[in-house]
Ligand SMILES: Nc1ncnc2c1ncn2[C@@H]1O[C@H](COP(=O)(O)OP(=O)(O)OP(=O)(O)O)[C@@H](O)[C@H]1O
């Protein structure tokens with residue numbers, strides 16, 4: 001029927017190498033989330049600042065991040081910036097591209113979370129003598145975190161999957177890159193990619209389950 | 222003492238307070254009644270500086286609320302206010318709700334704040350609910366928690382804005398009992414209310430607001446027994 005016999009042994013032998021790649025994948029995803037959260041907080045602040053330049057900048061970032069392919073965003077970080085004499089390694093370009101994408105989605109997510117908290121909460125804090133900052137810090141922010149937490153972990157899963165786009169800018173140390181190289185050497189395409197897919201799936205699922213466990217501990221109300 | 226002198230306040234072109242004069246002495250209980258939109262809530266939010274005013278002035282213990290030099294956060298810590306919607310902080314337990322402001326605003330130690338919180342919560346009958354989250358409690362319990370939260374700041378004045386209006390009828394009594402208790406303890410209070418029986422019982426004076434004007438103010442026997450203002454007569458006829 002098929003002219004193809006499966007050789008799983010070869011793929012399984014490469015498993016340690018692929019798991020090393022998976023660690024790089026996880027590392028990029030985590031870093032891109034850290035940078036993404038910080039940038040998203042800044043973008044949220046910019047949008048609320050009332051300053052037209054700042055809020056215009058934030059809106060442009062968010063619009064581009066959410067409405068263009070992630071692949072192009074990574075391309076831009078690598079080849080696009082290259083045209084301006086800024087040469088990023090594949091690793092850094094991938095990180096920057098995903099962080100850019102994360103920040104756009106997360107900023108929108110944070111804004112939604114902020115809107116979900118009624119104004120009367122801050123007012124109650126102010127009427128107890130709190131400053132605006134204290135009311136934000138102790139009343140609004142903790143409630144925002146609950147609303148934003150699960151969407152944020154979804155973005156983390158998305159970030160893990162986006163790292164596979166790194167192969168297009170020459171990334172060869174993450175899971176997708178390692179798999180691609182093994183494939184090029186052996187042509188056991190199906191076995192390698194199937195194994196890689198399983199590893200991606202396990203990581204993504206683990207993140208989702210861990211997030212739910214953390215959420216149920218952290219937000220008990 | 223709260224001194225309100227010729228206070229005017231507009232929202233856009235709508236003048237909501239048209240020159241209000243009212244002095245509330247220490248230990249006095251003044252209730253405010255009147256139709257919807259007559260400016261009752263607005264007056265309360267002006268007294269603690271949540272809303273700016275357009276003319277006149279409000280002084281609390283001699284400090285002018287709307288003066289630029291006034292530290293509003295400090296002033297607010299001695300004027301407790303409780304709203305119709307109690308605004309429990311849902312992410313904090315009942316005890317933490319009450320401890321938050323004393324800790325952050327007054328800088329109290331955890332121990333001192335907790336002692337005070339337990340005392341006030343016990344006072345309003347919530348001594349058993351310390352570690353519960355607000356959404357596990359009835360509206361009446363949440364409203365009593367909001368009162369304890371304000372009391373924990375050791376305020377010298379308490380403002381209540383229709384604190385029973387959002388409650389199911391069977392829960393109104395427990396909250397009114399809490400207010401009666403405070404009144405009997407000598408707390409200086411301004412209560413906006415629709416509960417006429419309550420107003421009659423606890424007030425030293427009752428003020429009737431109509432379209433931004435304080436149309437009549439008198440001790441309850443006089444105001445309810447022999448109302449002079451025609452609008453007040455209509456209002457009382459409609460509420461009985
Ligand atoms: N923030 C605001 N912006 C614009 N208009 C407002 C604002 N707050 C109140 N108003 C208006 O001012 C008027 C007086 O409102 P206020 O809430 O003081 O009335 P009230 O006597 O408390 O009425 P109620 O018995 O319905 O609570 C109303 O017409 C209201 O719509």
Ligand SMILES: [Mg+2]
Nearest residue numbers: 261262263383
């Ligand atoms: Mg009102």
